[in-house]
Amino acid sequence: SRCGVPEVIYGPGKRPDQIVEAFELLARSQQPALATRLTPDQAEALLMAFPAATVNSLARTVSLGSLPRHERTVCVVTAGTSDRPVAEEAAETARWLGAPVELICDVGVAGPQRLLAELPRLRQAAVVVVVAGMEAALPSAVAGWVAVPVIAVPTSVGYGANFGGLAAVLSMLNSCAANVTVVNIDAGFKGGYVAGLIARPHEPMRAGN
Amino acid sequence: SRCGVPEVIYGPGKRPDQIVEAFELLARSQQPALATRLTPDQAEALLMAFPAATVNSLARTVSLGSLPRHERTVCVVTAGTSDRPVAEEAAETARWLGAPVELICDVGVAGPQRLLAELPRLRQAAVVVVVAGMEAALPSAVAGWVAVPVIAVPTSVGYGANFGGLAAVLSMLNSCAANVTVVNIDAGFKGGYVAGLIARPHEPMRAGN
Amino acid sequence: SRCGVPEVIYGPGKRPDQIVEAFELLARSQQPALATRLTPDQAEALLMAFPAATVNSLARTVSLGSLPRHERTVCVVTAGTSDRPVAEEAAETARWLGAPVELICDVGVAGPQRLLAELPRLRQAAVVVVVAGMEAALPSAVAGWVAVPVIAVPTSVGYGANFGGLAAVLSMLNSCAANVTVVNIDAGFKGGYVAGLIARPHEPMRAGN
Amino acid sequence: SRCGVPEVIYGPGKRPDQIVEAFELLARSQQPALATRLTPDQAEALLMAFPAATVNSLARTVSLGSLPRHERTVCVVTAGTSDRPVAEEAAETARWLGAPVELICDVGVAGPQRLLAELPRLRQAAVVVVVAGMEAALPSAVAGWVAVPVIAVPTSVGYGANFGGLAAVLSMLNSCAANVTVVNIDAGFKGGYVAGLIARPHEPMRAGN
Amino acid sequence: SRCGVPEVIYGPGKRPDQIVEAFELLARSQQPALATRLTPDQAEALLMAFPAATVNSLARTVSLGSLPRHERTVCVVTAGTSDRPVAEEAAETARWLGAPVELICDVGVAGPQRLLAELPRLRQAAVVVVVAGMEAALPSAVAGWVAVPVIAVPTSVGYGANFGGLAAVLSMLNSCAANVTVVNIDAGFKGGYVAGLIARPHEPMRAGN
Amino acid sequence: SRCGVPEVIYGPGKRPDQIVEAFELLARSQQPALATRLTPDQAEALLMAFPAATVNSLARTVSLGSLPRHERTVCVVTAGTSDRPVAEEAAETARWLGAPVELICDVGVAGPQRLLAELPRLRQAAVVVVVAGMEAALPSAVAGWVAVPVIAVPTSVGYGANFGGLAAVLSMLNSCAANVTVVNIDAGFKGGYVAGLIARPHEPMRAGN
Amino acid sequence: SRCGVPEVIYGPGKRPDQIVEAFELLARSQQPALATRLTPDQAEALLMAFPAATVNSLARTVSLGSLPRHERTVCVVTAGTSDRPVAEEAAETARWLGAPVELICDVGVAGPQRLLAELPRLRQAAVVVVVAGMEAALPSAVAGWVAVPVIAVPTSVGYGANFGGLAAVLSMLNSCAANVTVVNIDAGFKGGYVAGLIARPHEPMRAGN
Amino acid sequence: SRCGVPEVIYGPGKRPDQIVEAFELLARSQQPALATRLTPDQAEALLMAFPAATVNSLARTVSLGSLPRHERTVCVVTAGTSDRPVAEEAAETARWLGAPVELICDVGVAGPQRLLAELPRLRQAAVVVVVAGMEAALPSAVAGWVAVPVIAVPTSVGYGANFGGLAAVLSMLNSCAANVTVVNIDAGFKGGYVAGLIARPHEPMRAGN
Numbered sequence A, B, C, D, E, F, G, H: 001s002r003c004g005v006p007e008v009i010y011g012p013g014k015r016p017d018q019i020v021e022a023f024e025l026l027a028r029s030q031q032p033a034l035a036t037r038l039t040p041d042q043a044e045a046l047l048m049a050f051p052a053a054t055v056n057s058l059a060r061t062v063s064l065g066s067l068p069r070h071e072r073t074v075c076v077v078t079a080g081t082s083d084r085p086v087a088e089e090a091a092e093t094a095r096w097l098g099a100p101v102e103l104i105c106d107v108g109v110a111g112p113q114r115l116l117a118e119l120p121r122l123r124q125a126a127v128v129v130v131v132a133g134m135e136a137a138l139p140s141a142v143a144g145w146v147a148v149p150v151i152a153v154p155t156s157v158g159y160g161a162n163f164g165g166l167a168a169v170l171s172m173l174n175s176c177a178a179n180v181t182v183v184n185i186d187a188g189f190k191g192g193y194v195a196g197l198i199a200r201p202h203e204p205m206r207a208g209n
């Protein structure tokens, strides 16, 4: 564990048995485990070895245990249906860090009433993760309604002049809202991780850690 | 006049007397005149020669007369105060093409209630011009509330990763709203021109024109 | 329906039965339906369920009914044969919004007489959609001959320094013609949608909508 | 005040008297005030009108009052001396939001011992803001030593292939550390604002806010 | 002289006396001289020293003598008035290489009749240089009317999404006309030089050169 | 035929029978035919129908007849072996336009003696086509040894920071040699076409053409 | 051999027998041979023909013999496991040039203690090759601990805003450490080659070479 | 001193007295001092305080003492006259690190005989620094003639599609020569520094340093 948070296993390029082994190492030392960007084969191997593990096939994650649960909610919001897998990855990561997660889907700016209807749920959160592709207008729109940090996750969803998510990430970096901060394109894991850290009760480390 | 719409004079690189002469030519043939991107010197020279001309110093335009007035409104919307000069250029151009113009300012997405308050005015328009810089989320937000074409004008307002308006123009091109179309960065003139064409009553040309 | 225009179904990532269900929902409430970017499987499923539907396999669209027909023509112009599918998507969308559509093909600037021969047909239109890849010179050339809005649709047709349509979209944004406005690369749907809105007779909404 | 946090005044393009007036408005309603990116003239006008205001000329900010002080520290770290003004802007903003701020300067990765020496101070913080230009390696380096969120602020410091901060912002978005999130180039204000929100004790809003 | 064509002097960064000296060197060996991108001071110094020199202040060139005159015309075409200085630099360079030069101005694609009217003159040329900024559609349009090489010179004329001439150079490289080739942005000298080489009667070099 | 040069058929997206039909049309009117970028299927269909046709499988071209042969040589030069297919496309096109073609391979700048050895052959040419990928230094190196136009054809050969040929095309546009002009990435056809036009004896068109 | 170092064979696009033949040529003249970027088929063919050859399947190289061994070590350092193949290519190349090679893996900046633990080994080297993708912070971090040249090899490892290695190469070029120099993305061969040249004892060439 | 090499002072943003003070610190501990990118005021202040210092106004450097002289030469080569200041900065830095420096100017690839004439001098060097702007073809050309490392320094010299040195840096990274490595645009200091490290006799550090 690095500084109190266990390592997370990144799937791409690893053999299924390597990932199972990594889980075993963590299990043996009583630590919660999380693996992301898994192929179906990798996920199945983990589930065979750890029948108690939680699989989220949309998120492409498998987790085993989690950090201690707390009360401060992470809200994950998506603009469109294609942004869902990235949002699920964020949600799984935040849950694994101990946070209760609220998922609010398909409230893109082109249908503005839908976001208005979700404001009560949105405003309960200690931090909001907004997942959006194309023009990525949603983080600014959400940020205008809350007084907590908004973690914007750009996605590569779209075509043409989105240039693989470039349009979305530039848009989010230029948000006119002061409470918006940004992670890499399609980085649901990072969005959920930072949100999870923000939400969880914090105690400063001592020099000895 | 090209196809029934008089030429517009683009100021940069022209001497004041050249612009005055261009106005005289149009005046003599009873045509309305419009000049854009004027320096104060150019504007003053025009006003001296044509005391009846209309000067808009924010828009940097001078106009003399206009096409016949009609009823269909062009609504020009801005996200922030710095987008105002580009919006004024759009408004002057649409007015000169004969349209009544409504200007709605400072309704950027980070303050969502302000846009909601302006919906009644917005929804009267036959076409909407949205001027926005930075993440340029406003056109999508506006487009969700109206059933008419939205002309998005990106501005170079912002800093850092806006790269001179690149973030805004990419964002607008990727709008998830179907009724949004885009012109060049800071091209208030073009936004107002296309909006003016859309608004004005149209009669198909005959082969002879 | 959003503001009087029914939703359009975007095919990618949806199962055939999901798309059929969406059509059924619209059919039940007497609304016209349009689906775009369909795979052959999706299109076939729709045709099975709705034998009266209109399939355009070049455009990859299926439609059922349309908004009320009107008189104001949308003209869709293409530069080269490879731009045809994008142009068909634009044409189907405009037709579905109620517009009569004229299609003028292969009048790219490198064969200038062909465009001249089509001027009479071109000039009947209330709005022109120009679909072009590579250097995308055609929108400016067309815009010089008409006094109506030109919606430019860049395509990713070309190779090398076209960088997936970047050359075309930059070219169109920089058009020296005042009446040209631009949508996303390969966005025939958007080009046809905005053109359809411009062409159809418009009545301002009331506050109650 | 938006959702409990007062508006911050952005200086560029405003006359000194407009900024003074904005401060007066906030003062009258007992709210703390902050203005950023001020010219010396703007700052002086504020100081004349509000002799009790705090001026930070390196940060180019003026503040009057602050949100209630709390215990959770924001640590602001800079890579090089040229990154200092952006760091000061971040620090002033976090202080104004009520956070105690620790400033750790000139601990860029090319002098690795300096960062090691500061670890005890760094690890007290509830959130870390890292300000860096050029290759912007520092956020990843810092993130490896702490278990709290790291807000990375890229700067335009550097030359040649930094392309106005592009190298730094891309580097930060690609950080291999899970706890790094990014704001716009030179956006010290945003970095400090998000950090301030993270640090301050939070109570979920009720539906009525 | 390199391979039979004398060196051309590039002005920027040279003192007036250095340029005069370079002319003297060429004059002494009976070679024609050309200097480009001159400041007024540099041009004046050359004129003082060589009263017979030809100054073109729009082109910012000074020449003394030229290669032997021949019959094959170079035609230089411009899209707009702002492209004129680059066109003049091309024209002066081609003249200096011995070619008769025809200059056809302001025949941009947005005014298509003007180009049609110039076809007879255009079609006399052995090679055409087309100078255009913004969307740079003119080279393709011209290339469609002639059966000789077209040298396209992109200019940095325009604003916003022209990104210093990037839009123009990409557009020209993607020309759908087979007879278009491209030089650097604003490189009137290069356009005129290559055109001059194409036009002049050619004799293959022997191994001894 | 456009202006005396027959149309060339571009293969991609066409059915074999469409291409055969195009050849038949040209054959019937006694015109030479050229098709480029052919798949093996397309080439085979042409060869079946026209056993006298010339197939170049490296170039992916098929030709039938050619314009009248002349004496002025086109020299095609390549930097590395991977650039060969693009060079062959250029060579076939120039031959089809009537030029004798010399092919000089693998004389990239990293092996400078090889180019020196080929100078006598190089210097016979009326025009040189240089095909190069990666850093594309060869056109400048060649241009320094000849006094004729050099047509530079960038290729997408390379990896990493070549970004699909971007490095090569930028390098060539910035050549410090005055006699270098550039076509699109991988556009062997265009390079050979322009070279072929330059080489062939030219007679100005009359107004009647 | 070019200037005393034999040519290296680049595999892509070559038939197995062509590569075997190239090895035979070198073997016959007693020169060491190296081939890079080999497919399994190419490697197998070489091994069949030269059973004494050294295959590194991770590096995708085959070598036969090497330049004379010397004492000055090349140290190859990687940030993450995915960077390993590029690192192996660098190591094989340096070995082939005669250098002893130390490989230090997985010491990316996000786990700073691991690099500290390797300092003694790192500091023995005459030159260090650092292979890193994503934000590529490692070269700067390594460079701060040594007084020898650091050759930074960016990799395309990562996703989203790494844009195929662009983020890494820009980051490395902007290193604030004075002793860092950079090669192409994924160019392990080049990194190892330059490092090998730096490490090997050098004798200036005479004019006759 | 970091690892045996004293720190170099970077001038921009420092007051003259701060730079003098930095020199005094180094002088007191008997270390050689070097300052780069100095304004005339900064240089003058240093010369006043240290009359024995060496000023190079072209390089914009001041140095006092140097590391111990050795025998292995650094050769600095420039393509054009405008690249001279960057080359001088490289030369001064290498000299200060103890290397004898040879400067070879104006041997750009467009004048190939000039480079050939300098081969004997070039081939004496233990390492070559090549400074070039525009298409930056020179490093590849030089690298083909030597068997030592070539440090390529791209410059921002040029215009149009050089985009501030982007064309040069991409070109150099893509060099087909295996012995070329690259530093930042205009980074003469870095080029000279790495070359100086390569040239100087090296002794591995012990664990204790």
Ligand SMILES: Nc1ncnc2c1ncn2[C@@H]1O[C@H](COP(=O)(O)O)[C@@H](O)[C@H]1O
Residues within 6 Å of the ligand: A081, B176, B177, B178, C007, C008, C009, C010, C011, C035, C036, C037, C187, C189, C190
């Ligand atoms: N071909 C298309 N390109 C871009 N947007 C489209 C297309 N077809 C439909 N849409 C938009 O996609 C939205 C529906 O998306 P969905 O809910 O995923 O079916 C509608 O509001 C349309 O405006």
Ligand SMILES: Nc1ncnc2c1ncn2[C@@H]1O[C@H](COP(=O)(O)O)[C@@H](O)[C@H]1O
Residues within 6 Å of the ligand: E007, E008, E009, E010, E011, E036, E037, E187, E189, E190, F176, F177, F178, H081
């Ligand atoms: N306007 C120009 N643009 C680009 N290159 C030029 C220009 N004028 C002259 N040159 C080239 O610059 C070289 C001379 O540069 P210099 O030795 O600095 O005078 C000649 O070989 C010309 O090919």
Ligand SMILES: Nc1ncnc2c1ncn2[C@@H]1O[C@H](COP(=O)(O)O)[C@@H](O)[C@H]1O
Residues within 6 Å of the ligand: F080, F081, G007, G008, G009, G010, G011, G036, G037, G187, G189, G190, H176, H177, H178
């Ligand atoms: N992996 C590699 N990456 C880049 N260049 C290489 C690589 N392997 C070999 N080379 C270079 O490619 C040249 C040989 O290319 P070729 O003649 O195609 O085999 C040699 O001069 C090497 O410098």
Ligand SMILES: Nc1ncnc2c1ncn2[C@@H]1O[C@H](COP(=O)(O)O)[C@@H](O)[C@H]1O
Residues within 6 Å of the ligand: D080, D081, G176, G177, G178, H007, H008, H009, H010, H011, H036, H037, H187, H189, H190
């Ligand atoms: N011209 C230069 N370009 C880039 N880096 C430099 C230059 N001159 C000095 N440096 C680096 O800047 C650091 C000193 O920066 P500073 O502490 O601001 O004086 C040193 O470690 C040098 O490596």
Ligand SMILES: [Mg+2]
Residues within 6 Å of the ligand: A079, A080, A108, A132, A133, A134, A135, A136, A137, B176
């Ligand atoms: Mg979205």
Ligand SMILES: [Mg+2]
Residues within 6 Å of the ligand: A176, B079, B080, B108, B132, B133, B134, B135, B136, B137
């Ligand atoms: Mg805005």
Ligand SMILES: [Mg+2]
Residues within 6 Å of the ligand: C079, C080, C108, C132, C133, C134, C135, C136, C137, E176
């Ligand atoms: Mg086209």
Ligand SMILES: [Mg+2]
Residues within 6 Å of the ligand: D079, D080, D108, D132, D133, D134, D135, D136, D137, G176
């Ligand atoms: Mg830094």
Ligand SMILES: [Mg+2]
Residues within 6 Å of the ligand: C176, E079, E080, E108, E132, E133, E134, E135, E136, E137
């Ligand atoms: Mg133009």
Ligand SMILES: [Mg+2]
Residues within 6 Å of the ligand: F079, F080, F108, F132, F133, F134, F135, F136, F137, H176
């Ligand atoms: Mg090459």
Ligand SMILES: [Mg+2]
Residues within 6 Å of the ligand: D176, G079, G080, G108, G132, G133, G134, G135, G136, G137
């Ligand atoms: Mg890495």
Ligand SMILES: [Mg+2]
Residues within 6 Å of the ligand: F176, H079, H080, H108, H132, H133, H134, H135, H136, H137
């Ligand atoms: Mg150069």
